[in-house]
Amino acid sequence: MYTEKVMDHFEHPRNVGEIENASGIGTVGNAKCGDIMRMYLDIDENQTIRDVKFKTYGCGAAVATSSMATELVKGKSIQEAMKITNKAVMEALDGLPPVKVHCSLLAEEAIHAALWDYAQKQGIEIEGLKKPKSDIHEEEEEEEEY
Ligand code: FES
Numbered sequence: 001m002y003t004e005k006v007m008d009h010f011e012h013p014r015n016v017g018e019i020e021n022a023s024g025i026g027t028v029g030n031a032k033c034g035d036i037m038r039m040y041l042d043i044d045e046n047q048t049i050r051d052v053k054f055k056t057y058g059c060g061a062a063v064a065t066s067s068m069a070t071e072l073v074k075g076k077s078i079q080e081a082m083k084i085t086n087k088a089v090m091e092a093l094d095g096l097p098p099v100k101v102h103c104s105l106l107a108e109e110a111i112h113a114a115l116w117d118y119a120q121k122q123g124i125e126i127e128g129l130k131k132p133k134s135d136i137h138e139e140e141e142e143e144e145e146y
Helices: 004-011 060-073 078-082 086-092 098-122 138-145
Strands: 024-029 036-043 049-057
Touching (some): 004 060, 036 060, 036 098, 049 060, 078 098, 086 098
Antiparallel strands (some): 036 049
């Protein structure tokens, strides 16, 4: 049911942990499954993401997508990181089963929430970035209820 890449990132998640004095921290949750994701970003003065770590109380798909998402944003500018969607993360993992698609949103939302926190602290605006919500996309989940 899971691709090899998903299994690899689930069994050996990259960038797990926290960053002390992080430039931005974002925590998001999914109200339905109760899973929580926290993302830490270390961003340098050129707005490049120097380091990223995550912690989760989430399912295997949430772990794998977050792990892949951290790999994709590391070393990127904040504008580039804004373009990394959950779809891009899923593609990088060779896909997720449809019932697990919502799990990949936790990673995207957590990155956005951490970028939001960074922008607040710096007093800047990041183009295209909206204030994070704590509950993610209910409508995505309805699809899997039958
Ligand atoms: Fe909750 Fe996957 S089931 S994040």
